[in-house]
Amino acid sequence: MAQYSRVSGTVGLITLLNPPVNALSAAVRQGIVDMMDKALSDRKVKSVVICGHNGKFCGGADIREFSSPLTGPLLIPVIQGVESAAKPVVAAIEGVALGGGLELALGCHYRIAHSKARLGLPEVHLGLLPGAGGSQRLPRLIGVPAALDIITTGRHVTAAEALKLGLVDRVTDRNTVDEAVKFALSVADQSPQSRRISTFPCPHHPDLDAVFEGVMQRVRQRARGALAPVACVQAVAAATLPFAQGMERERELMATLFTSGQARAQQYHFFAQRAVGRWSMPSGARWDKTKPVAVHKAMVIGLGTMGRGISVALVQAGVSVVAMETNEKQLMDAKQAISSMLERGAKRRGVAPALDKIRYSSDMQPAADVDLVIEAVFEDMALKKKVFQQLSALCKPGTFLCSNTSGLDVDQLASETRTPELVVGMHFFAPAHVMKLLEVVYGSRSSPQAVATAMELGKQMGKVSVAVGNCRGFVGNRMLKPYLEQAFFLLEEGATPEFVDQVLEEFGFAMGVFRMSDLSGLDVGWRVRKADGLPDGHSARIRQGCRYSPLGDLLCEQGRFGQKTGRGWYQYDKPGGQVAKPDPWLQDFLEKFRTQHGLVARRIDHQEVLERCLYALMNEGFRILEDGIAAGPEDIDVIYVLGYSWPPHRGGPMFYAAMVGLKKVLERLEHYHQEHPDIPSLKPCNLLRKLVVSGSPPVQKWREFLQKPQSQL
Numbered sequence: 001m002a003q004y005s006r007v008s009g010t011v012g013l014i015t016l017l018n019p020p021v022n023a024l025s026a027a028v029r030q031g032i033v034d035m036m037d038k039a040l041s042d043r044k045v046k047s048v049v050i051c052g053h054n055g056k057f058c059g060g061a062d063i064r065e066f067s068s069p070l071t072g073p074l075l076i077p078v079i080q081g082v083e084s085a086a087k088p089v090v091a092a093i094e095g096v097a098l099g100g101g102l103e104l105a106l107g108c109h110y111r112i113a114h115s116k117a118r119l120g121l122p123e124v125h126l127g128l129l130p131g132a133g134g135s136q137r138l139p140r141l142i143g144v145p146a147a148l149d150i151i152t153t154g155r156h157v158t159a160a161e162a163l164k165l166g167l168v169d170r171v172t173d174r175n176t177v178d179e180a181v182k183f184a185l186s187v188a189d190q191s192p193q194s195r196r197i198s199t200f201p202c203p204h205h206p207d208l209d210a211v212f213e214g215v216m217q218r219v220r221q222r223a224r225g226a227l228a229p230v231a232c233v234q235a236v237a238a239a240t241l242p243f244a245q246g247m248e249r250e251r252e253l254m255a256t257l258f259t260s261g262q263a264r265a266q267q268y269h270f271f272a273q274r275a276v277g278r279w280s281m282p283s284g285a286r287w288d289k290t291k292p293v294a295v296h297k298a299m300v301i302g303l304g305t306m307g308r309g310i311s312v313a314l315v316q317a318g319v320s321v322v323a324m325e326t327n328e329k330q331l332m333d334a335k336q337a338i339s340s341m342l343e344r345g346a347k348r349r350g351v352a353p354a355l356d357k358i359r360y361s362s363d364m365q366p367a368a369d370v371d372l373v374i375e376a377v378f379e380d381m382a383l384k385k386k387v388f389q390q391l392s393a394l395c396k397p398g399t400f401l402c403s404n405t406s407g408l409d410v411d412q413l414a415s416e417t418r419t420p421e422l423v424v425g426m427h428f429f430a431p432a433h434v435m436k437l438l439e440v441v442y443g444s445r446s447s448p449q450a451v452a453t454a455m456e457l458g459k460q461m462g463k464v465s466v467a468v469g470n471c472r473g474f475v476g477n478r479m480l481k482p483y484l485e486q487a488f489f490l491l492e493e494g495a496t497p498e499f500v501d502q503v504l505e506e507f508g509f510a511m512g513v514f515r516m517s518d519l520s521g522l523d524v525g526w527r528v529r530k531a532d533g534l535p536d537g538h539s540a541r542i543r544q545g546c547r548y549s550p551l552g553d554l555l556c557e558q559g560r561f562g563q564k565t566g567r568g569w570y571q572y573d574k575p576g577g578q579v580a581k582p583d584p585w586l587q588d589f590l591e592k593f594r595t596q597h598g599l600v601a602r603r604i605d606h607q608e609v610l611e612r613c614l615y616a617l618m619n620e621g622f623r624i625l626e627d628g629i630a631a632g633p634e635d636i637d638v639i640y641v642l643g644y645s646w647p648p649h650r651g652g653p654m655f656y657a658a659m660v661g662l663k664k665v666l667e668r669l670e671h672y673h674q675e676h677p678d679i680p681s682l683k684p685c686n687l688l689r690k691l692v693v694s695g696s697p698p699v700q701k702w703r704e705f706l707q708k709p710q711s712q713l
């Protein structure tokens with residue numbers, strides 16, 4: 001919908017009205033057409049302003065309309081109608097002008113932005129491209145390089161940067177609509193002809209081919225296998241043609257993307273990231289029935305890499321922090337590191353670093369007057385228990401006690417305190433001030449308010465918080481285990497690390513499993529496995545009755561921890577080196593290992609690597625749903641895309657299982673389980689069977705098939 005009024009005597013004011021973000025639904029598009037007619041036929045009106053209701057200009061096309069046949073006027077002619085208007089049209093941009101919203105503003109003759117507004121063309125994150133003229137008008141207005149950057153990254157641009165680029169004509173700190181009306185009055189007698197961007201030539205650039213070449217290489221590297229970024233480059237390249245031809249090219253490219261599985265996957269991911277905020281617990285507690293407690297002051301205990309990142313994220317969220325570390329040297333190093341991280345972040349955001357929001361302590365005493373504590377000490381249960389005991393004795397009533405553990409039992413930590421209902425896990429992902437994912441882990445006694453408070457704090461820290469149940473590895477790391485195991489077994493059976501990684505990176509992972517293991521350090525998993533007890537004479541390949549691969553342990557015994565030691569699954573030019581090269585030593589080691597265990601190397605193809613690694617991971621995801629550790633497939637998919645570099649254009653493990661076809665996933669798991677009966681993680685999960693028997697419903701319907709979960713521990 002859109003409203004119309006005449007203001008200041010001669011300005012027609014059109015207000016987009018579609019809360020919460022004034023998305024360009026069919027009704028809004030029709031509203032723009034009708035209100036423009038009104039303004040243009042109103043003889044008293046000399047110029048027009050378009051603004052958005054409730055402080056947001058427009059969040060773009062209505063994504064919810066994409067899955068049904070489009071009705072109402074198409075956006076391209078609506079924008080064309082604005083641009084060809086005989087009276088000057090001014091866009092009053094506050095809040096956001098994104099996607100089709102910015103394309104509408106580009107159809108206006110002038111753009112006035114509030115200093116806090118954000119502008120962008122994020123369609124690439126939805127598996128699309130700016131399909132209403134954005135790929136043709138933006139390069140004409142700000143040049144090809146800047147347009148390519150904005151369109152292929154989908155990033156938001158601040159009003160200040162937009163002014164510098166020439167994307168907006170004015171920036172104001174005052175009331176944006178008032179300023180836009182004043183501006184409209186000032187241009188009332190000027191013809192808009194020279195302001196129609198579609199009539200601009202594409203600005204000349206000395207070496208356009210090299211620019212397109214360079215960007216195309218970058219987008220292909222950054223998002224392996226993704227269609228949209230490539231199409232974005234191709235659409236901008238068409239802006240060097242006459243406008244009508246460029247628009248035709250944009251339409252063709254958009255049509256291929258719109259119906260692609262990748263666009264469906266990325267739009268699913270967009271809504272899934274919002275669905276996880278509507279969390280629930282097996283007890284029936286829910287997001288809309290539980291009020292979080294505001295956290296003004298927090299303590300972070302343990303200032304290693306994670307503790308530092310968590311401290312920075314809290315300070316940047318406006319929380320006062322006491323950063324605590326018993327080791328004096330580590331405390332000093334941390335103070336240095338945290339200050340420079342805060343300064344760098346502040347510079348990037350163009351604000352002053354809030355160094356006064358953090359103070360440092362070598363003892364736990366200040367825990368007595370904080371609202372919440374996040375423990376981020378070494379991943380050792382005995383140490384963590386001691387910390388929780390101390391905190392419980394120190395903290396004031398009502399203080400929430402959270403652990404950044406990546407998979408240890410939250411209930412055990414809660415048992416060390418007098419207030420187990422105030423204990424939850426807050427599992428951050430490294431680097432904690434950058435990664436958007438937060439797993440909020442509720443134990444059997446965690447109160448809904450503790451969960452609500454941790455979820456809200458995560459959101460305040462700019463994270464996507466996902467509430468998960470308490471089991472070994474929670475969701476992300478629990479699914480990672482069978483995935484890693486299959487990769488190890490494939491090496492034993494004849495594959496090489498570089499082949500397995502190549503297959504997974506072609507699928508779209510930023511890093512294959514062996515490259516990732518070398519980066520994070522083989523010793524991390526080794527320590528956990530040792531704590532669980534390695535098989536005796538640990539070359540034994542059976543552990544707790546199941547097939548076990550000792551390859552990782554054997555490498556660690558040789559001191560091959562990965563990049564940090566210069567040797568791991570790959571070799572590096574020096575300790576800390578990052579360029580992985582195949583290591584002849586490893587081939588020799590694998591051959592000796594196979595001979596020792598009577599294994600005969602066989603040819604393993606691309607499909608087997610993909611299916612064995614990914615289907616084992618998905619199967620664990622089905623088990624997690626069956627156990628009630630995750631409330632729905634969206635939780636699992638958001639965790640994997642945001643925390644484990646699952647390619648967004650594949651939606652997430654559960655969405656991808658549905659895309660492949662649950663029947664096929666089931667058949668392949670049965671095939672591999674028959675071949676490897678000693679690998680339980682390949683045994684198809686009952687929920688998978690149930691979904692197949694029920695006709696393989698779409699992922700959005702799976703919640704209807706989930707039983708009431710029982711506790712995991």
Ligand SMILES: C[C@H](O)[C@H](C)C(=O)SCCNC(=O)CCNC(=O)[C@H](O)C(C)(C)COP(=O)([O-])OP(=O)([O-])OC[C@H]1O[C@@H](n2cnc3c(N)ncnc32)[C@H](O)[C@@H]1OP(=O)([O-])[O-]
Pocket residue numbers: 020021023059060061062063064075096098099100101103122123126128129130131132134271274275
């Ligand atoms: C032709 C053209 O070229 C192409 C084809 C396009 O234009 S494609 C579309 C391009 N536009 C986008 O990609 C922008 C996507 N949106 C955002 O980035 C953010 O929403 C926001 C604008 C920065 C606000 O953030 P927020 O944190 O204040 O609130 P929120 O929680 O995110 O969102 C609040 C509620 O609004 C819903 N919502 C947000 N944007 C929407 C949109 N464009 N369409 C439909 N619903 C939308 C969202 O799902 C949530 O509802 P619910 O799920 O909770 O029921």
